[in-house]
Amino acid sequence: MDVPSFYACYLLKSLSFPKSVYIGSTPNPIRRLRQHNGLISSGASKTSKRRPWDMTMIVYGFPSKLAALQFEWAWQHPHKTLRLPSETRSIIRGSKSARKRASSPRFDLKKSAQNVFAMLTSDAWSGWPLKMKIFSQEVWIIWKQILDKASGGLPAHITLELDPRKRTVETKEGSPAHEIPLRPGKIREKTPLPGSPVSKTKRLIYKPDEFGGVQGIDLLATKFTTDHLEKAEKIFDNGIEGKICSICLKPFSAKLLQTLTSPHENIILCTSGPCTHLAHVRCLAAIFLDKSKSLLPIIGFCPGCSSSLSWIDLIRGVGIRAKASMKTKAWKIDNDLDLVLDAMDEDEDIGSSGDTSSSTG
Ligand SMILES: [Zn+2]
Numbered sequence: 001m002d003v004p005s006f007y008a009c010y011l012l013k014s015l016s017f018p019k020s021v022y023i024g025s026t027p028n029p030i031r032r033l034r035q036h037n038g039l040i041s042s043g044a045s046k047t048s049k050r051r052p053w054d055m056t057m058i059v060y061g062f063p064s065k066l067a068a069l070q071f072e073w074a075w076q077h078p079h080k081t082l083r084l085p086s087e088t089r090s091i092i093r094g095s096k097s098a099r100k101r102a103s104s105p106r107f108d109l110k111k112s113a114q115n116v117f118a119m120l121t122s123d124a125w126s127g128w129p130l131k132m133k134i135f136s137q138e139v140w141i142i143w144k145q146i147l148d149k150a151s152g153g154l155p156a157h158i159t160l161e162l163d164p165r166k167r168t169v170e171t172k173e174g175s176p177a178h179e180i181p182l183r184p185g186k187i188r189e190k191t192p193l194p195g196s197p198v199s200k201t202k203r204l205i206y207k208p209d210e211f212g213g214v215q216g217i218d219l220l221a222t223k224f225t226t227d228h229l230e231k232a233e234k235i236f237d238n239g240i241e242g243k244i245c246s247i248c249l250k251p252f253s254a255k256l257l258q259t260l261t262s263p264h265e266n267i268i269l270c271t272s273g274p275c276t277h278l279a280h281v282r283c284l285a286a287i288f289l290d291k292s293k294s295l296l297p298i299i300g301f302c303p304g305c306s307s308s309l310s311w312i313d314l315i316r317g318v319g320i321r322a323k324a325s326m327k328t329k330a331w332k333i334d335n336d337l338d339l340v341l342d343a344m345d346e347d348e349d350i351g352s353s354g355d356t357s358s359s360t361g
């Protein structure tokens with residue numbers, strides 16, 4: 001079961017041209033911001049003239065890379081996407097001549113934030129298990145204004161976190177160092193603050209990714225992994241014998257234990273807090289799909305604890321456990337070939353279609 005690793009759509013703001021914004025997507029916002037700012041080479045040529053850039057917010061938790069790319073495109077082209085009702089799009093109207101000259105409308109920080117809000121609350125995306133992090137106080141203030149005006153907020157399952165850049169402050173001897181949030185996009189030393197025009201000849205000493213914020217993104221989902229494994233270890237202390245699926249009430253196949261496949265491949269363990277709800281992958285998938293218009297499970301509620309769960313997180317949990325048990329257990333591969341073949345048959349039922357597609361060309 002392959003789960004896409006971290007993938008985010010992001011909104012940059014130029015600190016030298018405060019009206020310039022840039023929307024992109026990346027599996028690694030930390031590295032990508034460094035590329036945009038020329039701190040490491042390669043890519044990001046489009047943004048090289050308006051450095052330095054500040055990453056103001058990210059949207060992540062997409063069910064696939066393709067889903068992230070579709071989201072990115074719509075956020076970049078809210079005037080073209082068919083998935084967003086036209087009355088919810090925010091576009092800068094400019095003068096007639098400016099409109100004629102420009103091949104596409106312009107967006108500033110506020111319009112971009114309004115557009116992403118419209119997207120997250122639209123039919124097309126409100127059912128996705130997305131998460132948001134806002135790194136800039138400026139966008140946070142804009143966001144609160146958007147919420148004040150909107151009739152409803154974000155869907156409850158979309159998590160939003162304010163995570164401003166932090167800086168460790170050295171304090172007097174004896175008292176511990178502590179962290180304070182920096183003002184967004186603060187340019188240190190002799191340069192003016194963002195918002196005021198900056199002379200191009202002045203060298204900016206801003207280091208946007210120096211202190212937490214973007215830098216603090218948990219790309220490897222370390223906390224999720226440790227928490228999930230800790231919980232799984234307690235539950236599966238004595239293997240899967242005696243454990244049943246809470247939905248169909250059938251025991252988990254012990255046959256799988258003795259084969260090449262990890263038993264965890266078949267079992268979903270709730271990812272919410274201490275809940276220990278266990279289910280077959282396909283049993284829970286059926287429940288998730290029941291009330292959804294989507295063809296693939298995306299989001300649903302745990303039948304045990306009623307928490308809103310992201311399918312991608314559940315499958316990530318399956319993968320984490322499978323990997324861990326592969327590493328820690330000495331594999332007793334049964335020599336009984338029939339048993340192995342049986343289990344492989346069973347595996348095919350679980351999801352992989354035996355479709356052999358032929359390539360042309
Ligand atoms: Zn079941």
Ligand SMILES: [Zn+2]
Nearest residue numbers: 270275302305
């Ligand atoms: Zn649960």
